[in-house]
Amino acid sequence: MLNKEVTLNLKVSPYGNRVLGVVKEKYGFKDKSQALNKMLDLYGDEFVDREVREDVIKDVIASVTKMELQNKKPITLNELDKLCGLK
DSSP, X not given: OOOOOOOOOOOOOHHHHHHHHHHHHHXXXXXXXXXXXXXXXXXXXXTXXXXXXXXXXXXXXXXXXXXXXXXXXXXXXXXXXXXXXXX
């Protein structure tokens, strides 16, 4: 997984702003982006795996290979999206 930072311009509710302020102070962060990252570290695993598991990768590769053999042609990105449940 890449560890490259991304710059975002976010709008948060007044409540969200207060929460970030409290987290910032609680952990002694210098800015609210560090507070947001802390919250994401604490709760992000409930929504997204930190890294793709090896068994998932093997399953996708097997499914793509099977699909290509059945169709006798390479799989398209659209078909791959459907296979992964993205469309």
